[in-house]
Amino acid sequence: MAVAALKPVDHYHPSPQSSAKPMVALQDVRMAFGEFVAVDEVNLTVADGEFLAIVGPTGCGKSTILNAIAGLLKPAKGTVSIDGKQVANVGGDIGYLFQQDALLPWKTSIENVELGLMFRGMGKAERRALSMDWLAKVGLKGFEDRYPHQLSGGQRKRVQMAQALITGPKVILMDEPFSALDIHTRHLMQNELLRLWQEDRRAVVMITHDLEEAIALGDRVVVLASGPRSRVIDSFPVDLERPRDVAEIKLDPRFLELYKNIWASLRGEVEKSYARK
Amino acid sequence: MHANSVRLVQLVILVVIIGGWQMGVSSGLIDRFFFPPPFEIGGQIIRWVTDTSFYRHVGITLSETVLGYVIGTAFGVAAGVWLGLSRNAARIMDPFIKALNAIPRVVLAPIFVLWLGLGLWSKVALAVTLVFFVTFFNAMQGVREVNPVVLANARVLGARRSELLRHVYFPAAASWILSSLRTSVGFAVVGAIIGEYLGSSAGLGYLIAQAEGNFDAVGVFAGIIILAIFVLIMDSVLDVVENKLIKWRPNAAEKPA
Numbered sequence: 001m002a003v004a005a006l007k008p009v010d011h012y013h014p015s016p017q018s019s020a021k022p023m024v025a026l027q028d029v030r031m032a033f034g035e036f037v038a039v040d041e042v043n044l045t046v047a048d049g050e051f052l053a054i055v056g057p058t059g060c061g062k063s064t065i066l067n068a069i070a071g072l073l074k075p076a077k078g079t080v081s082i083d084g085k086q087v088a089n090v091g092g093d094i095g096y097l098f099q100q101d102a103l104l105p106w107k108t109s110i111e112n113v114e115l116g117l118m119f120r121g122m123g124k125a126e127r128r129a130l131s132m133d134w135l136a137k138v139g140l141k142g143f144e145d146r147y148p149h150q151l152s153g154g155q156r157k158r159v160q161m162a163q164a165l166i167t168g169p170k171v172i173l174m175d176e177p178f179s180a181l182d183i184h185t186r187h188l189m190q191n192e193l194l195r196l197w198q199e200d201r202r203a204v205v206m207i208t209h210d211l212e213e214a215i216a217l218g219d220r221v222v223v224l225a226s227g228p229r230s231r232v233i234d235s236f237p238v239d240l241e242r243p244r245d246v247a248e249i250k251l252d253p254r255f256l257e258l259y260k261n262i263w264a265s266l267r268g269e270v271e272k273s274y275a276r277k
Numbered sequence: 278m279h280a281n282s283v284r285l286v287q288l289v290i291l292v293v294i295i296g297g298w299q300m301g302v303s304s305g306l307i308d309r310f311f312f313p314p315p316f317e318i319g320g321q322i323i324r325w326v327t328d329t330s331f332y333r334h335v336g337i338t339l340s341e342t343v344l345g346y347v348i349g350t351a352f353g354v355a356a357g358v359w360l361g362l363s364r365n366a367a368r369i370m371d372p373f374i375k376a377l378n379a380i381p382r383v384v385l386a387p388i389f390v391l392w393l394g395l396g397l398w399s400k401v402a403l404a405v406t407l408v409f410f411v412t413f414f415n416a417m418q419g420v421r422e423v424n425p426v427v428l429a430n431a432r433v434l435g436a437r438r439s440e441l442l443r444h445v446y447f448p449a450a451a452s453w454i455l456s457s458l459r460t461s462v463g464f465a466v467v468g469a470i471i472g473e474y475l476g477s478s479a480g481l482g483y484l485i486a487q488a489e490g491n492f493d494a495v496g497v498f499a500g501i502i503i504l505a506i507f508v509l510i511m512d513s514v515l516d517v518v519e520n521k522l523i524k525w526r527p528n529a530a531e532k533p534a
Binding site: 070072090091094095096098100101102103104105106107108115116119120147149163167 | 426427429430431432433434435436437440444445448449451523524525526
């Protein structure tokens with residue numbers, strides 16, 4: 001029970017960094033495509049239960065970092081490790097929420113949700129029951145037998161969430177997960193995500209170009225320099241209490257102050273990336 | 278235009294063509310040796326259809342077609358998926374496949390007769406060579422055009438290679454493969470008929486060849502029409518199969534929720 005005691009119990013303690021063990025660690029990582037170096041000298045640690053948001057100008061190689069953590073891409077230099085073990089392959093303890101529609105269009109909602117469990121060898125009845133629970137959790141009870149094309153964009157995102165989280169991954173990766181949704185649906189989904197995450201806190205690495213989203217959701221916001229050879233240039237702890245409501249928190253004076261500070265850092269990089277075009 | 282009026286216009290076109298043809302022959306404007314009157318052709322078809330020995334011919338052509346179709350499709354899908362997945366294998370095999378595909382298949386018929394005799398299997402072989410390439414190219418394309426995000430998602434969820442094949446590659450390629458299956462039904466029939474035409478003792482192609490040998494234009498036309506109906510029936514069977522297999526695809530009637 002010693003471990004449990006170390007974990008922050010009250011919701012008003014937003015940053016578990018100090019107490020929890022590091023879950024994701026990137027050491028001196030370089031991602032390259034042939035001659036082109038997208039990111040270089042990236043050092044990042046995400047604590048267990050920490051929600052890390054990465055912001056940066058477009059084309060700075062944010063997604064490559066996520067793909068390196070997922071094992072989809074191999075770093076040209078440096079190491080990526082999850083829970084102390086170096087990432088060598090795809091299909092570890094990871095939940096990945098993609099920006100685009102990533103559901104298998106030939107499978108119904110429930111078949112999509114249960115995929116991760118099926119690949120892990122869980123029996124049919126058991127995984128069906130669990131998937132039903134998860135569909136209900138994301139508010140899609142009764143939509144089990146719909147194909148993705150029969151769902152709205154927000155509903156598809158919900159199925160994707162259930163699909164990514166059902167295996168109880170140690171790390172959740174998100175690549176601008178809500179950027180394709182309209183603003184109201186986005187707020188709804190962000191709150192939904194926070195609710196699910198609050199129930200069972202995992203390490204999260206979210207990439208976004210939306211600074212408001214980064215502050216509203218994250219425990220910490222990291223700023224990447226403009227590419228190529230992008231690096232981490234700044235890191236801001238977000239000391240806003242949880243549970244949060246993403247729409248309301250934007251009116252909080254501390255939110256505005258954080259926004260100002262981070263934007264001051266991010267702005268230069270955004271301008272640089274435009275100047276280069 | 279309303280569906281009923283479309284049908285009506287289609288009927289009128291048919292009546293005008295057949296009626297004009299029949300009248301042309303009756304009035305002597307059209308030579309009945311080359312263009313026998315439609316009613317005679319119809320009579321020939323009815324004579325065949327009511328004769329039990331006719332079904333032996335249909336049965337033989339049907340089994341050649343189906344065998345050629347199934348074998349050619351199976352090989353085509355297997356080879357297409359394999360080369361679609363392995364860029365290296367595709368690069369190595371590319372010139373050979375192009376060379377094989379460049380051979381006009383009809384010239385292979387005598388060789389197949391030499392190897393496999395005048396019976397069923399020489400026709401099946403010819404149909405296979407026609408069907409294989411159509412399915413092969415489509416299956417390869419289907420596998421290559423798998424959505425990379427869906428693929429990455431399945432991999433992150435823990436799918437192994439065999440599971441990727443079953444849950445991602447095959448379903449993604451299925452619509453491509455199925456669309457090629459419809460084209461290849463036609464090819465399978467062509468293979469079977471040409472094979473019979475060039476040398477056989479039974480089948481619809483044999484019937485046509487025999488009629489032609491007797492300068493019997495009625496028989497040739499009747500054979501052609503029977504063949505057309507034959508292919509149409511197989512096509513509509515495939516329609517049903519396709520709708521059963523790909524029920525996940527959006528169609529116009531369904532609105533997203």
